[in-house]
Amino acid sequence: MSSEAPKITIDFLIGMLKQVIEENPSRDRGKALDASWGPETLLEDTGFNSYDFVEIIFKLEDHFGIEIDYNANNSINDVKTIGELCDEIAKLLAKKQVA
Amino acid sequence: MTRIVVSGLGIVSPIGCDTQSFWQALLAGHSNFGHASALPEKGVRVAEVDGEGFMEGLGLSPTACDRNALFAVAAARQALSAAGLGAGLPHPERVGVILGNSAGGQCSTDDQYSRLYTQNKRPHPMTVAKVMVSSSASWVSIATGATGPCFVTSSACASSSHAIGIAMQFLRAGLADIVIAGGTEAPLSAGTLLAWDAMRIMSRTACRPFAAGRDGLMLAEGAGVIVLETEAHARSRGLEPTIEAAGFGFSADAGDIVAPNVDGMTRAMALALADAGLDVGDLAYINAHGTGTRANDRAETQALNRLFGDRPVPPTSSIKGATGHALGAAGAFEAIATIMAIENGIAPPTANFDAPEPECDIDCVPNQARPMPIPAAMSNSFAFGGLNTALIFKTLK
Numbered sequence: 001m002s003s004e005a006p007k008i009t010i011d012f013l014i015g016m017l018k019q020v021i022e023e024n025p026s027r028d029r030g031k032a033l034d035a036s037w038g039p040e041t042l043l044e045d046t047g048f049n050s051y052d053f054v055e056i057i058f059k060l061e062d063h064f065g066i067e068i069d070y071n072a073n074n075s076i077n078d079v080k081t082i083g084e085l086c087d088e089i090a091k092l093l094a095k096k097q098v099a
Numbered sequence: 100m101t102r103i104v105v106s107g108l109g110i111v112s113p114i115g116c117d118t119q120s121f122w123q124a125l126l127a128g129h130s131n132f133g134h135a136s137a138l139p140e141k142g143v144r145v146a147e148v149d150g151e152g153f154m155e156g157l158g159l160s161p162t163a164c165d166r167n168a169l170f171a172v173a174a175a176r177q178a179l180s181a182a183g184l185g186a187g188l189p190h191p192e193r194v195g196v197i198l199g200n201s202a203g204g205q206c207s208t209d210d211q212y213s214r215l216y217t218q219n220k221r222p223h224p225m226t227v228a229k230v231m232v233s234s235s236a237s238w239v240s241i242a243t244g245a246t247g248p249c250f251v252t253s254s255a256c257a258s259s260s261h262a263i264g265i266a267m268q269f270l271r272a273g274l275a276d277i278v279i280a281g282g283t284e285a286p287l288s289a290g291t292l293l294a295w296d297a298m299r300i301m302s303r304t305a306c307r308p309f310a311a312g313r314d315g316l317m318l319a320e321g322a323g324v325i326v327l328e329t330e331a332h333a334r335s336r337g338l339e340p341t342i343e344a345a346g347f348g349f350s351a352d353a354g355d356i357v358a359p360n361v362d363g364m365t366r367a368m369a370l371a372l373a374d375a376g377l378d379v380g381d382l383a384y385i386n387a388h389g390t391g392t393r394a395n396d397r398a399e400t401q402a403l404n405r406l407f408g409d410r411p412v413p414p415t416s417s418i419k420g421a422t423g424h425a426l427g428a429a430g431a432f433e434a435i436a437t438i439m440a441i442e443n444g445i446a447p448p449t450a451n452f453d454a455p456e457p458e459c460d461i462d463c464v465p466n467q468a469r470p471m472p473i474p475a476a477m478s479n480s481f482a483f484g485g486l487n488t489a490l491i492f493k494t495l496k
Contacts (some may be wrong), residue, residue, distance in 0.1 A: 050394070051357050054299045072299040073314045073393040 006064040006093050010039055013086045016059055020052045039083030046082070053085075060089065068092050101271045104333050104340035104495060107184070107326035108435050109177025109281075111170045113146035113319050114421055116153045117177060122439050126468040128450035130421045132305065132317055137209075137289040142303060143296055145287050146319035146423030157242070163225055164238055165204030166285035170322035170428070171235035172242045175279050179243060182326040183336065187244065188277070194245035195275040196236045197266045198324075199258030199282030201427035202291070204230035209288035235283045235322075247275045253427070255482035256388070257349075258282050259323065260430030260490055264347030266327050276332040281431035283322035292318065298357075300392050306424070308389035308417035309396050309463040311454040316390045319423030323431025325438070330495075342438050343495045345475070346375025352485025359395050363487045364402035368477065371489035377475060379407050382491075384446050384476040386437040387463075389417020390424055395481065400459045414471070416464040420450030430480040430488065437478040438492050445470050 014037050037046065050072060057070050070092060079085045108118045113131040115121035124131075135145045153173045161169065175196075179185055188194045207229040211222035228234060233251040240249045248269055252261040259282020266280035286292075295301055295318060302315035325344075333340045348370030352363035372379060387399055396417075403412045418436050425432055436447055445468050452465035475493035482488075 049355075049358065051355075054297075057299065058297060070299055071301075071303070071314050073302075 006066065008086060008089055008093060010082065010086050013089065014082060016056055017046060017048060017082070020055045020059070021047055024052070037082060039081060039086070041082045042080060043082065043085060069095065102330040103267050103270050103327055103344040104330045105325055105342040105344060105438055105492070106328045106333055106338060106340060107178040107180070107182030108438065109174040109181065109324040110321070110432065110435055111148055111153045111173045112321040112323070112422055112432060113148055116148065118435065118439065121435070122443070125418055125421055125436060125447040126445065128421060128448050128466055130423070130450055132423065135287055135292055137287055138292050143292050143301065144303065144317055145292070146317060147287060148321055159238070159242070163229070165207045165229040165234060166320070167200060167204060167283045167322070168235045168238040170285060170320070171198055171283035171324070172238050174281065174283070174322040174324040175239045175243060178279065178324040178326045183338065184326070190276065191244045191246045193247055193276040195247040195266065195269055195278040196239045196245050196249040197252065197262045197269065197278055197280050198236045198239065199252045199254070199260070199262035199427045199430060200232055200235055201253055201255050201258050201284060202286060203232040204234060205286050205291045206288045209290045239279055243279065245279060254486040255484055256424070256426050256429055257480040257482035257486045257488045258427035258430065260434065260478070260480035260488035261349065263325060263327070263344070263430065263434055263490055264349060264488060267344050267347050270327060270329050277326060277328045279324060280327050281322065281324035282428045284425050284427040285320045286318055286426055287320050302391060305451045306391040306420050307451040307453060308387070308391045308420050308449050309400070309456060309459040309461065310452045311456040313391045313393065313396065313456070315392050316419065317423040319425040321425050321428050321432065323428055323435045325431065325434060341495055342441055343493050344490070345493045346371040346377065346491030348372070348374055348489045350487045352487070354485050357483050359398035359481055360485055361398050361401045361405065363485055364399060364479070364481055365405050367487035368402065368406050368479065368489045371477060371491045375491040375493065377491065379410060381475050382477055383413055383471065383473045384440055385413060385415040386433045386440070386476065386478040387415050387417040388479045388481045389419055389449065391417070391419055397458045399479065399481065400461055403461060412461050414446050414462045414464045414469060416447055416449040418447055420452070430478070433478045433480070434490055434492070437476045441473045441476055441492055441494060444472055446473065
């Protein structure tokens with residue numbers, strides 16, 4: 001495995017967010033996908049919930065071929081915006097590099 | 100309405116394979132968590148039933164029966180013995196078996212399909228009979244001779260609470276005189292454990308319901324069985340029953356497939372109270388679903404506060420800190436704990452409670468069992484998929 005921490009960009013994350021939300025359409029949030037999203041977009045306006053986060057972590061692990069130490073009961077559920085979510089994921093990825 | 104009474108209890112659990120051992124461990128706050136035998140290297144901690152002692156005298160073989168069916172038969176034999184029916188059933192066609200189970204023979208599925216996938220070997224001829232979700236009810240019927248209504252209810256973590264509640268309805272409707280009710284689960288196979296682990300809700304430390312910093316649930320296995328009987332039938336056999344199965348409420352959230360829902364929880368509890376003809380003020384103790392996940396314990400606290408309104412929520416403990424979460428058997432474990440709490444006048448504690456949590460502002464009977472009169476108590480089960488149940492037991496007057 002590379003010694004570099006995998007890098008994640010806002011655009012990459014937004015693409016993944018939209019994919020997770022599209023794959024779980026039962027939560028009545030399809031309309032939110034039409035909106036323009038950026039770092040300041042509130043997660044609650046995207047229809048994103050804590051369980052989507054579990055799926056994002058799962059996709060990141062598959063994408064980068066890594067394991068990420070994450071428990072859905074921890075404070076990451078408190079992030080409010082897409083930018084904050086991206087920062088949190090970057091921290092998890094960086095922690096992976098240190099480990 | 101026909102009154103339904105509790106005639107006998109039986110249990111196979113990680114903290115005891117008879118009701119007294121189970122109860123003493125609960126009161127002491129003992130747990131039995133360790134690394135999963137099926138995944139010793141992965142760091143997944145679970146609560147397993149110790150050894151094969153529970154198999155003694157069963158006369159059944161693991162070749163023919165999945166572990167969940169073995170647990171169920173062992174618990175059913177205990178419960179029938181306690182109900183004075185150990186020597187046989189007087190009218191077997193009037194005795195039903197209604198058990199909860201969430202996912203069938205998970206250990207057998209793993210064992211047999213891994214033969215196919217890794218060794219290109221055929222599954223054993225008994226595989227279908229072992230993995231079918233209804234096998235536990237069938238084996239209890241076969242082992243006890245009960246020939247009345249017999250089936251399994253499957254509603255994830257509410258499976259055995261549904262089974263007990265449906266058993267009450269069958270008895271009230273006159274479809275049986277006795278129902279062997281409860282639930283069983285043997286989910287600690289490698290595949291099932293990793294599927295749960297992928298949800299990121301399993302604690303790696305300890306299951307700490309209602310505590311600050313709680314970090315999830317721990318899976319467990321076992322079975323709990325309650326012999327339910329119409330009061331008239333129990334008295335006709337010379338019993339003097341002391342506990343009534345008084346109320347059952349259930350609801351569906353029609354919401355999220357995994358997230359809990361305060362409205363659905365509250366509605367199930369309110370319906371159970373109405374079914375029992377009780378008011379919230381009559382409940383002295385509540386045995387919570389209390390999984391130790393952030394989402395469940397917060398939502399359950401909100402639902403209790405909403406149900407009780409201006410009145411104080413009575414002492415409410417979760418035994419999952421001791422037992423772990425036995426999924427389709429959890430409701431049966433907890434109904435048995437609730438019944439024993441009423442019988443003994445002691446609220447079992449919430450084990451591993453190490454720090455108060457503002458968003459769980461209830462008296463969760465932290466760490467120390469509490470002697471108190473418990474004339475009536477409720478046991479909650481709230482399952483994935485938004486399936487909610489509440490059972491109410493009370494002293495028989």
